[in-house]
Amino acid sequence: xxxxxxxxxxxxxxxxxxxxxxxxxxxxxxxxxxxxxxxxxxxxxxxxxxxxxxxxxxxxxxxxxxxxxxxxxxxxxxxxxxxxxxxxxxxxxxxxxxxxxxxxxxxxxxxxxxxxxxxxxxxxxxxxxxxxxxxxxxxxxxxxxxxxxxxxxxxxxxxxxxxxxxxxxxxxxxxxxxxxxxxxxxxxxxxxxxxxxxxxxxxxxxxxxxxxxxxxxxxxxxxxxxxxxxxxxxxxxxxxxxxxxxxxxxxxxxxxxxxxxx
Numbered sequence: 001x002x003x004x005x006x007x008x009x010x011x012x013x014x015x016x017x018x019x020x021x022x023x024x025x026x027x028x029x030x031x032x033x034x035x036x037x038x039x040x041x042x043x044x045x046x047x048x049x050x051x052x053x054x055x056x057x058x059x060x061x062x063x064x065x066x067x068x069x070x071x072x073x074x075x076x077x078x079x080x081x082x083x084x085x086x087x088x089x090x091x092x093x094x095x096x097x098x099x100x101x102x103x104x105x106x107x108x109x110x111x112x113x114x115x116x117x118x119x120x121x122x123x124x125x126x127x128x129x130x131x132x133x134x135x136x137x138x139x140x141x142x143x144x145x146x147x148x149x150x151x152x153x154x155x156x157x158x159x160x161x162x163x164x165x166x167x168x169x170x171x172x173x174x175x176x177x178x179x180x181x182x183x184x185x186x187x188x189x190x191x192x193x194x195x196x197x198x199x200x201x202x203x204x205x206x207x208x209x210x211x212x213x214x215x216x217x218x219x220x221x222x223x224x225x226x227x228x229x230x231x232x233x234x235x236x237x238x239x240x241x242x243x244x245x246x247x248x249x250x251x252x253x254x255x256x257x258x259x260x261x262x
Contacts, residue, residue, distance in 0.1 A: 005030050006037065010044035013158050016142040017049060022097045025148030035071075038156035039219070042077060045157070052081035055109075055228035057137060057162050058212055061202040070152050074211055077159030079230060088257035089166045091138065093242040098145065099138045099163065101240050101258065102233035103184045103248040105198060105205040106135035106167050113213045113223040120213045122206055128223075131170035132179065132205060134250035136258050137230045138164040138240065165230050168248075168256040177253070180204045185249040186235050194235040205231035 009030045016023065032038040046053065058076045060066045066073065085091075093099070110130030113120060140163030143150055155161060171177055179198055186194040202208055208231050216222055223229075240246060242262035249255050 006032070006041050006044065009154075009157055010041050010048060013041070013045045013142055014048040017045070020095050020097060022142055022144045024144045024146055026143065026150040026154050030154075031151055032153035032157055035153060035156055038153040041157040042159050045159070046078050046080075049080070053078060053227075054081040054084045054165075055079045055230070056212060056223075057160065057165070057230040058208040058232050059139075059160055061208045061232040069155075074208060074232070075152075075156055075160045076212055076215065077156070077162040079162055079165055079228065083164040084228065085164065085166045087136075087166050087168045087255070088259065090259045090261050091164060093240070093260045093262055096138065096163070096240075096260075097140045097142065099140055099240040099260070100161075100237045101186065101246050102137045102139060102237055103186050103194070103196070103235040103250075103256075104135050104137050104233055105179065105231045106133045106165060107131070107205055107209055107229040107231060108133070108170075109223055109225050109227050109229070111225050113217070115217045115220050115222045120210060120217065122210045125210045125213050126175075126206055128225075129206070129209075130225075132174040133170045134168040134184075134248060134253050134256050135230065136166045136246060136248050136256050137233070138166070138258065139237070140164075165228065166256055166258050167228070168250070168254050171253045179253075182251050182253060184234050184251070186238060187247045187249060188238070188244050194238055196235040198234050201234040202232045208232050
């Protein structure tokens with residue numbers, strides 16, 4: 001039987017997502033006591049929403065971000081199909097909650113990685129990848145960033161701040177391209193605002209994907225062919241504002257554009 005606080009938090013988070021709103025803080029009794037409980041609540045939220053599942057996102061792939069988020073490992077959340085877009089995308093700002101733009105590689109799986117007793121190697125995960133595309137994640141959190149911001153476990157229950165994912169065109173022959181060292185620039189209304197690379201942020205998109213494959217294997221969920229995976233920011237986070245146009249320039253790999261219409 002699911003504990004009552006878990007049920008109450010799952011209902012609240014599903015409500016906030018459906019209504020597209022945030023709230024300040026969370027009463028202590030509803031804060032999940034640990035990460036496993038938080039992820040279990042996130043599963044209940046997804047079931048309550050009934051939205052089609054598209055895939056997953058990972059964040060806090062490196063020590064600096066983990067320290068900032070008060071965790072000792074990466075974190076993950078579900079991505080829902082109604083919020084996956086192809087570039088160029090136009091998002092209505094009024095429907096978003098405190099949107100944060102992050103330049104990320106987005107992977108599509110071409111084969112299942114089901115739960116099993118032994119860990120997956122990066123080579124095995126690589127074989128399961130169908131494509132890698134440049135992308136922008138528009139992260140959103142159901143809790144306002146204020147003095148009452150709740151502990152990390154509440155954020156995990158909220159899908160680790162999952163929101164929208166905008167995908168560019170797949171990178172041709174990605175296996176032979178230097179994805180790790182490709183410079184990425186995030187421009188807002190034509191002005192450079194953030195830059196970075198996969199190597200600086202997460203080594204290579206396959207590194208967090210391998211971590212997730214093993215984490216979801218451990219919890220009995222696994223990964224499936226057709227799912228997408230947003231691999232973590234390569235350029236840091238930048239709050240989007242109404243009327244802005246964000247362009248993620250992945251150099252030879254193409255651009256991804258998001259218009260935040262007011």
